[in-house]
Amino acid sequence: MSHSSKHIVLVGNPNSGKTTLFNALTGMNQKISNLPGTTIEKKAGHFKYKELVFEITDLPGTYSIHPKGQDEIISIEYLLRTGDHPIDLIVFVADAGNLSRNLLLYTQVADLGYPVVLALNMTDLARKKGIETDIEKLSAELGVIVCPINARSEEGIGPLKDALIKVENPFQTTFFEQENKSSEIFVNYRNYLDEHLSAVKSGDTENIEKNSKVIADETIARYKKIDAIIHKVVNKDKYPKKILTEKIDKILLHPVYGFIAFYATLFIIFQFIFKLADYPMQWIEAVFAFCSETVKTLMPENAFSSLLADGIIPGIGGVIVFLPQIIILFALIAILEDSGYMTRVSFITDRLMRKFGLNGKSVVPLIGGMACAIPSIMATRNIENRKDRLITILVTPLMSCSARLPVYTLLVSLMIVNDHSRWVDARGLILLGLYLMGFVAALVFAFIFKLVLKQKQKSYFVLELPDYRKPRLKNIFLTVKEKASDFVFNAGKIIVIVSIILWFLASYAPGNSFETIDNKYSTYTGADKSLLIQSEKLESSYAGRLGKVIEPVIRPLGYDWKIGIALITSFAAREVFVGTIATIYSVGDSEDEETLTAVLSRQKRAGTNEDLYALPTIVSLLIFYAFAMQCFSTLAITYRETGSIKWPVVQFLYMSGFAYLMSLLAFTILS
Amino acid sequence: MNASELKKGESAKITLVEYSDLQNKLIEMGCFEGNAIKLLHVAPLGDPIAFDINGYILGLRKEEAKLIHVSLN
Numbered sequence: 001m002s003h004s005s006k007h008i009v010l011v012g013n014p015n016s017g018k019t020t021l022f023n024a025l026t027g028m029n030q031k032i033s034n035l036p037g038t039t040i041e042k043k044a045g046h047f048k049y050k051e052l053v054f055e056i057t058d059l060p061g062t063y064s065i066h067p068k069g070q071d072e073i074i075s076i077e078y079l080l081r082t083g084d085h086p087i088d089l090i091v092f093v094a095d096a097g098n099l100s101r102n103l104l105l106y107t108q109v110a111d112l113g114y115p116v117v118l119a120l121n122m123t124d125l126a127r128k129k130g131i132e133t134d135i136e137k138l139s140a141e142l143g144v145i146v147c148p149i150n151a152r153s154e155e156g157i158g159p160l161k162d163a164l165i166k167v168e169n170p171f172q173t174t175f176f177e178q179e180n181k182s183s184e185i186f187v188n189y190r191n192y193l194d195e196h197l198s199a200v201k202s203g204d205t206e207n208i209e210k211n212s213k214v215i216a217d218e219t220i221a222r223y224k225k226i227d228a229i230i231h232k233v234v235n236k237d238k239y240p241k242k243i244l245t246e247k248i249d250k251i252l253l254h255p256v257y258g259f260i261a262f263y264a265t266l267f268i269i270f271q272f273i274f275k276l277a278d279y280p281m282q283w284i285e286a287v288f289a290f291c292s293e294t295v296k297t298l299m300p301e302n303a304f305s306s307l308l309a310d311g312i313i314p315g316i317g318g319v320i321v322f323l324p325q326i327i328i329l330f331a332l333i334a335i336l337e338d339s340g341y342m343t344r345v346s347f348i349t350d351r352l353m354r355k356f357g358l359n360g361k362s363v364v365p366l367i368g369g370m371a372c373a374i375p376s377i378m379a380t381r382n383i384e385n386r387k388d389r390l391i392t393i394l395v396t397p398l399m400s401c402s403a404r405l406p407v408y409t410l411l412v413s414l415m416i417v418n419d420h421s422r423w424v425d426a427r428g429l430i431l432l433g434l435y436l437m438g439f440v441a442a443l444v445f446a447f448i449f450k451l452v453l454k455q456k457q458k459s460y461f462v463l464e465l466p467d468y469r470k471p472r473l474k475n476i477f478l479t480v481k482e483k484a485s486d487f488v489f490n491a492g493k494i495i496v497i498v499s500i501i502l503w504f505l506a507s508y509a510p511g512n513s514f515e516t517i518d519n520k521y522s523t524y525t526g527a528d529k530s531l532l533i534q535s536e537k538l539e540s541s542y543a544g545r546l547g548k549v550i551e552p553v554i555r556p557l558g559y560d561w562k563i564g565i566a567l568i569t570s571f572a573a574r575e576v577f578v579g580t581i582a583t584i585y586s587v588g589d590s591e592d593e594e595t596l597t598a599v600l601s602r603q604k605r606a607g608t609n610e611d612l613y614a615l616p617t618i619v620s621l622l623i624f625y626a627f628a629m630q631c632f633s634t635l636a637i638t639y640r641e642t643g644s645i646k647w648p649v650v651q652f653l654y655m656s657g658f659a660y661l662m663s664l665l666a667f668t669i670l671s
Numbered sequence: 672m673n674a675s676e677l678k679k680g681e682s683a684k685i686t687l688v689e690y691s692d693l694q695n696k697l698i699e700m701g702c703f704e705g706n707a708i709k710l711l712h713v714a715p716l717g718d719p720i721a722f723d724i725n726g727y728i729l730g731l732r733k734e735e736a737k738l739i740h741v742s743l744n
Contacts, residue, residue, distance in 0.1 A: 351716035
């Protein structure tokens with residue numbers, strides 16, 4: 001490693017403020033990337049300080065060097081098998097209010113022989129709890145540089161950076177190794193840990209059990225030594241004041257108020273998504289309609305301007321318009337996570353979730369699933385039990401994600417015209433109903449999987465409830481930025497490609513079909529001439545033919561071939577439905593500035609005078625989009641996280657099969 | 672007596688953590704012989720329950736709390 005650049009790894013317990021420190025150090029200079037040679041993501045960033053470049057990797061929080069869940073496996077594997085990106089220095093982040101448990105992992109990491117700087121975080125909060133740590137003494141006892149910091153208020157960051165430069169030659173001593181040289185495991189601590197890691201990864205219960213007694217003894221011995229040190233360096237009030245967290249928990253974990261608070265939170269989320277996002281959405285819609293119109297008036301009429309005005313612009317617009325809702329949803333979830341309330345939600349729902357083969361820890365992925373199934377499936381890594389985790393992965397995509405939101409919004413607004421005068425938005429209520437429907441389906445299928453799948457390991461729930469904290473704007477901003485840009489750019493890429501393909505399919509036809517139509521109408525003089533030509537042309541285009549091929553399959557659900565086209569393209573990403581519909585109906589429609597809703601409500605079922613987008617079709621479509629597996633990215637992530645092709649296949653079949661049956665049922669009953 | 676039998680607000684000392692798949696996890700979270708434990712909260716549905724262990728809050732299912740043997744001070 002060159003002298004001008006240092007690779008630093010942040011290690012610490014969950015809830016130690018590691019990510020807040022990471023954000024404080026790197027600011028906007030961070031990105032998510034894959035670990036070399038794997039598909040596992042890591043968070044990395046960099047900053048410059050006094051001519052030195054520091055590259056920082058933020059590892060998932062872990063309680064011990066003996067991993068239990070997937071998150072811990074990732075962190076420990078990174079520490080043990082560094083490969084081609086060696087670690088120069090570890091910054092260990094410890095919560096000053098909870099030093100004993102935090103130091104357990106510190107001593108284990110120090111024994112790996114890495115240079116370490118100990119960042120003692122949340123010293124202000126610890127003081128409020130009546131806990132005072134003597135920094136110099138702690139440093140002397142552990143033989144490591146200790147920097148007191150408050151990552152949230154960014155206090156102590158300067159001195160910490162200075163320390164990072166200083167630790168050229170580490171002076172800290174290993175914690176346990178020396179005095180236990182004779183013991184079997186410390187002859188080669190790394191090898192022993194590596195073997196244990198492999199056993200955990202492969203689910204080798206025999207070896208895990210064999211190690212378990214050694215680990216228990218070692219852990220207790222470490223704790224004894226840590227507690228002796230803490231006794232010397234930490235001054236604790238005999239009668240600590242009741243801290244705020246306990247008072248808040250009295251309400252939020254209360255049998256009655258607790259559930260009221262939980263449902264109120266959900267209610268607020270849904271109202272926010274609709275009410276707050278309404279205005280920016282209208283503006284965005286107007287801007288894109290204006291762009292299409294401008295292209296048409298300014299550019300000569302040719303294939304390119306048509307592609308731009310009828311394909312690309314409406315396609316992108318159909319996605320960007322939902323960005324306000326996605327940002328609000330991600331921001332609210334980030335606030336719940338950052339404040340510490342999300343773990344309480346796990347705590348109060350565990351009993352219920354357990355009945356369905358899930359776990360209180362499944363709730364965070366399920367709620368996150370309302371934003372996007374992809375990060376949520378990754379968030380299941382902290383569920384230690386394999387079966388609980390697998391079931392959570394399988395059912396999370398049933399939660400209505402933000403990609404369905406555009407589809408829901410469009411269809412719901414065809415059902416109900418918004419009335420701004422009312423305090424409660426009726427569309428918000430229908431939306432809440434759709435989300436609940438997804439949630440109930442997730443529970444039902446979780447229960448089925450619980451009965452079907454074999455259980456090897458016992459399910460358990462061991463969860464730290466961190467102190468409540470005021471959510472940090474910076475943390476929330478960075479989370480939202482990361483997720484929203486991921487959504488726009490990853491989804492956006494697909495959408496632009498799909499828009500172009502669609503435009504082509506809808507604008508061209510095999511052979512000379514278009515000419516035949518032109519000739520057929522050459523002598524026709526009715527006022528509806530151009531409309532008739534356009535509609536016949538779309539029908540004979542490639543897109544129309546493709547839609548017709550699948551029409552027999554989807555007709556029982558109330559869909560025609562135009563919706564069929566949208567269903568096909570939705571398999572790239574659900575929100576493409578809106579872009580597709582926009583493209584299909586604006587191709588061959590001269591009034592582009594009209595909003596989509598108005599165009600759709602005019603559509604008739606072929607050969608009849610019956611509204612196509614009437615209640616039975618809309619409900620059937622809503623149900624189909626709520627349940628069907630239409631996201632290749634999710635299937636890919638399920639494959640990656642389960643390591644088997646079997647589970648994405650199962651996921652695709654059960655979801656889509658169920659969607660078809662339920663839509664069929666709904667359409668049949670309603671019409 | 673075990674930790675699931677504690678009353679809300681009651682403190683005790685841990686005397687033993689039963690051998691199980693969970694033993695190591697509990698020890699790592701600070702539940703081991705000699706440490707103090709206090710029942711803080713009971714979830715609205717009666718389970719799980721949350722303890723104060725060394726100044727932080729740990730949520731456990733009742734079934735898991737049964738593995739932790741305690742004696743009242």
